[in-house]
Amino acid sequence: MECLYCKGALVRGAVPFTIHREGYHFVLDKAPAWVCDQCAEPVFDETDVDAIQRVVADLDQQVMSLGNAA
Ligand SMILES: [Zn+2]
Numbered sequence: 706m707e708c709l710y711c712k713g714a715l716v717r718g719a720v721p722f723t724i725h726r727e728g729y730h731f732v733l734d735k736a737p738a739w740v741c742d743q744c745a746e747p748v749f750d751e752t753d754v755d756a757i758q759r760v761v762a763d764l765d766q767q768v769m770s771l772g773n774a775a
Pocket residue numbers: 708709710711712713741742743744745746
């Protein structure tokens with residue numbers, strides 16, 4: 706794989722990842738990603754994104770039930 710921006714080599718790494726949702730912000734300090742060794746631009750694998758989406762879907766439900774309980 707090569708970087709979409711500068712064609713540099715992508716290496717396995719971790720980058721901060723933030724999702725803004727209704728009612729909360731979800732921040733991962735180290736989300737799995739491919740990171741360009743030249744420009745440091747992260748590229749997310751579809752499987753990694755899927756895994757994060759599953760966590761967020763779960764959180765959505767938990768936060769919703771919190772809201773209902775209040
Ligand atoms: Zn790059």
